[in-house]
Amino acid sequence: MTSRSTFDRELNDLKQDILRMASLVERSLFLALDSLLSGDPVAAREVITGDDAIDNLQDDIENQCIKLIATQQPMARDLRVIITGIKIMINLERMGDHAVDIARSAMCVCGQMPQKPLEKIPHMARLVQQMVKEGMDAYVHNDVEKARQMCMTDDEVDELYNLTFQDLISYMEEHPQSIGCVVYLLMVARYLERIADRATNIAEDVIYLVTGERQCLN
Amino acid sequence: MNSNRLSNTVATVILWASGFFIVGLLVFFLAYILGQGFKVLSLDFVFGPASQGGVGPQLFNTFYILVLSLLYSVPIGVGAGIYLAEYAKPSRLTNLVRLSTECLATVPSIVLGLFGLIIFVNVLGLGFTILGGAAALALLNLPVLVRVTEEALRTVPHAHREGSLALGSTQWQTIRRVVLPSSILGLITGITLVSGRAIGEAAILVFTAGTSVSRHYPDFNPLVAGETLAVHLWYVRGEPLVANADAVAAGSAALLVLVVLFFNLAIGLPARIYQRRLRGSN
Amino acid sequence: MEVNVENKFVVQNLNLFYKDVQALRSISMEIMKQQITALIGPSGCGKTTFLRVLNRMNDLIEGVRIDGTVLLDDQDIFGPDVDVVNLRKRVGMVFQRPNPFPMSVYDNVAYGPRIHGQKNKSQLDQIVEKSLRSAALWDEVSNRLFKSALGLSGGQQQRLCIARLLAVEPEVVLMDEPTSALDPLSTLKIEELLRDLKNHYTIVIVTHNMQQAARVSDSTAFFLNGDMVEFGPTETLFTRPKDQRTEDYITGRFG
Numbered sequence A: 001m002t003s004r005s006t007f008d009r010e011l012n013d014l015k016q017d018i019l020r021m022a023s024l025v026e027r028s029l030f031l032a033l034d035s036l037l038s039g040d041p042v043a044a045r046e047v048i049t050g051d052d053a054i055d056n057l058q059d060d061i062e063n064q065c066i067k068l069i070a071t072q073q074p075m076a077r078d079l080r081v082i083i084t085g086i087k088i089m090i091n092l093e094r095m096g097d098h099a100v101d102i103a104r105s106a107m108c109v110c111g112q113m114p115q116k117p118l119e120k121i122p123h124m125a126r127l128v129q130q131m132v133k134e135g136m137d138a139y140v141h142n143d144v145e146k147a148r149q150m151c152m153t154d155d156e157v158d159e160l161y162n163l164t165f166q167d168l169i170s171y172m173e174e175h176p177q178s179i180g181c182v183v184y185l186l187m188v189a190r191y192l193e194r195i196a197d198r199a200t201n202i203a204e205d206v207i208y209l210v211t212g213e214r215q216c217l218n
Numbered sequence B: 001m002n003s004n005r006l007s008n009t010v011a012t013v014i015l016w017a018s019g020f021f022i023v024g025l026l027v028f029f030l031a032y033i034l035g036q037g038f039k040v041l042s043l044d045f046v047f048g049p050a051s052q053g054g055v056g057p058q059l060f061n062t063f064y065i066l067v068l069s070l071l072y073s074v075p076i077g078v079g080a081g082i083y084l085a086e087y088a089k090p091s092r093l094t095n096l097v098r099l100s101t102e103c104l105a106t107v108p109s110i111v112l113g114l115f116g117l118i119i120f121v122n123v124l125g126l127g128f129t130i131l132g133g134a135a136a137l138a139l140l141n142l143p144v145l146v147r148v149t150e151e152a153l154r155t156v157p158h159a160h161r162e163g164s165l166a167l168g169s170t171q172w173q174t175i176r177r178v179v180l181p182s183s184i185l186g187l188i189t190g191i192t193l194v195s196g197r198a199i200g201e202a203a204i205l206v207f208t209a210g211t212s213v214s215r216h217y218p219d220f221n222p223l224v225a226g227e228t229l230a231v232h233l234w235y236v237r238g239e240p241l242v243a244n245a246d247a248v249a250a251g252s253a254a255l256l257v258l259v260v261l262f263f264n265l266a267i268g269l270p271a272r273i274y275q276r277r278l279r280g281s282n
Numbered sequence C: 001m002e003v004n005v006e007n008k009f010v011v012q013n014l015n016l017f018y019k020d021v022q023a024l025r026s027i028s029m030e031i032m033k034q035q036i037t038a039l040i041g042p043s044g045c046g047k048t049t050f051l052r053v054l055n056r057m058n059d060l061i062e063g064v065r066i067d068g069t070v071l072l073d074d075q076d077i078f079g080p081d082v083d084v085v086n087l088r089k090r091v092g093m094v095f096q097r098p099n100p101f102p103m104s105v106y107d108n109v110a111y112g113p114r115i116h117g118q119k120n121k122s123q124l125d126q127i128v129e130k131s132l133r134s135a136a137l138w139d140e141v142s143n144r145l146f147k148s149a150l151g152l153s154g155g156q157q158q159r160l161c162i163a164r165l166l167a168v169e170p171e172v173v174l175m176d177e178p179t180s181a182l183d184p185l186s187t188l189k190i191e192e193l194l195r196d197l198k199n200h201y202t203i204v205i206v207t208h209n210m211q212q213a214a215r216v217s218d219s220t221a222f223f224l225n226g227d228m229v230e231f232g233p234t235e236t237l238f239t240r241p242k243d244q245r246t247e248d249y250i251t252g253r254f255g
Helices: A005-038 A041-072 A076-109 A120-141 A144-174 A176-211 B002-038 B043-047 B056-087 B092-106 B109-123 B130-154 B158-165 B171-182 B184-200 B203-208 B229-238 B245-279 C047-054 C084-090 C105-115 C121-134 C154-166 C184-197 C210-216 C234-239 C244-250
Strands: C007-018 C021-032 C036-040 C064-072 C091-094 C172-176 C202-206 C219-224 C227-233
Touching: A005 A041, A005 A076, A005 A120, A041 A076, A076 A176, A076 C234, A076 C244, A120 A144, A120 A176, A144 A176, B002 B245, B043 B056, B043 B245, B056 B092, B056 B130, B056 B171, B056 B184, B056 B229, B056 B245, B092 B130, B109 B130, B109 B203, B130 B184, B130 B203, B158 B171, B171 B184, B171 C105, B184 B229, B184 B245, B203 B229, B229 B245, C007 C047, C007 C202, C021 C047, C021 C202, C021 C219, C021 C227, C036 C047, C036 C210, C047 C064, C047 C091, C047 C172, C047 C202, C047 C219, C084 C091, C091 C154, C105 C121, C105 C154, C121 C154, C154 C172, C154 C184, C184 C202, C184 C210, C202 C210, C210 C234, C219 C234, C219 C244, C227 C234, C227 C244, C234 C244
Parallel strands: C036 C202, C036 C219, C091 C172, C172 C202
Antiparallel strands: C007 C021, C007 C064, C219 C227
């Protein structure tokens, strides 16, 4: 296994960069949700300014992948590592954007958040964060089983999203004066649901990376 | 380092010297023989009949015997060469053929002459004949022809044979249309070499074709005795009774050299041109 | 995938021994009509030997023994009534090094038709032009048809060898590393040519160049130490091989 050690090192660097990007995204997501739930605008602002770092990392990873394809003619697993790397990177970047969206919403609802409709959103947020974490764990360990299990959670998130949606609609009917705030919550729920979908995509990518088979888990 | 350079220089000098020695020797021989002979050489001498002191009949016999002997030896020799190079698989028979060829090649020509004397002159009762001389000469040429043909064919790249076979040609088509044309130069060189040797050969012919010439000139009857130039040269030098032996010998020698030279050029040049066309030196 | 998928060769349980050494071990595979099948593997893995089974070029080698069957259009090529010469006319071969005969370009291409009895001059002219055009060589040599083929460049010589083969109208074209002696540009020209040719011929190509196999072939077989380790659609083999040995070889982590 020494015949392509330079290439192996570069593939490993790629993986490390993706993991670094993932941890930045996870942190953004955590801060955005924290800001929403605690009403702290500082954290929200940190998310918005921190997104540049994620975007920069995205460019780096993209360049690395292009360079590896152009110079190393990757085949089989190597090819899958690089292609999966690109796809995970794109999903992470979108998640980062959603975290920014949540942070913006948090700043808009700051201080005027009614407690009742928030009931299900923290739960949903926990599940989504867990999915992102497990998705990346599956990626680190090439763990197909974990990737599959993690996707089960997506159904739960979807269900929570539907319930939250109905709750918020009826809340708005009962409290028309708080529509301005609750609409943001509606959007946050939607972002969370999208992030869960992105996490599911990552799980699918991990399965393709390991097995070469394409599976739709959504 | 220094000693390496020294030995390199020494080797270079020695090898150059050897080369020059050979060339010098050749030039000396040619100059000497031609110089001695040129005085004698004239149209009358070269083409005139024996009665006028010419060597015309001998010259004619030289070529006649050569052609006849090639008629025997080329088909058999080249055929055996093709067999050994193209068909023969390593087996006892192949080894036997090769061994026989080599044995035949090492037999001294005088022994072949005596053999010819026994078979053609005595057993078959033909007496001294051009036919017998040619046959005995063919025995001398045969092994060389086999060897030369085999070598020439082996220089043709195996890829050419495969290329031809892969197009669905038979082995014989491959040999005839690809291998032989590609090795023609080697073959011609071989035949020229053999011919040169045959022209200069005396020992065999003394015992088989005899030392006299027919009264008719030119005489195409293969069943009469026919003395060749080389035999004539030997005869003249060995027989004290011949008039102006020195001049005749010198002239014959010069003529012999010129004939061989002419023969080489006449066959070798067209072959070389043909080969160049095949190889495409453009 | 609307292509008419039909077998050209069916190889069943083929074993090949060279003296006491087994060079191929129970190979079974199907080679599809009008497809390009690539054989890859490290040196000495048996891929070239296998290729040479298909037109019985191994017959020329002393000490080769073969068992198993190779069916060409349902006929066993080792059957007693098979004429090897005729087989090689149907299954032609292009070699690793260009091997044009030392004769003119025209005579090279006309060689095959001539040995198969074509004497008509105008017919030969047509065949030569058509074959040279099919081999994408006509434009380059039409003004030097009667000069020696050995004056052509390596890439041109190899295309000439392909033209020479096409002139006998084979059904299958076997290629033994046809570009290993050529520069990259000539290589790409030949690869492009292969894609054109596949509409009319079944092509089997042995190559050391994995990218080449990936670029040109429809199916790829990976050979290792006389075994056929894996055989499948090129796209699958190069993106998700089933066997770890294939994976190691094509990702360059072999040995």
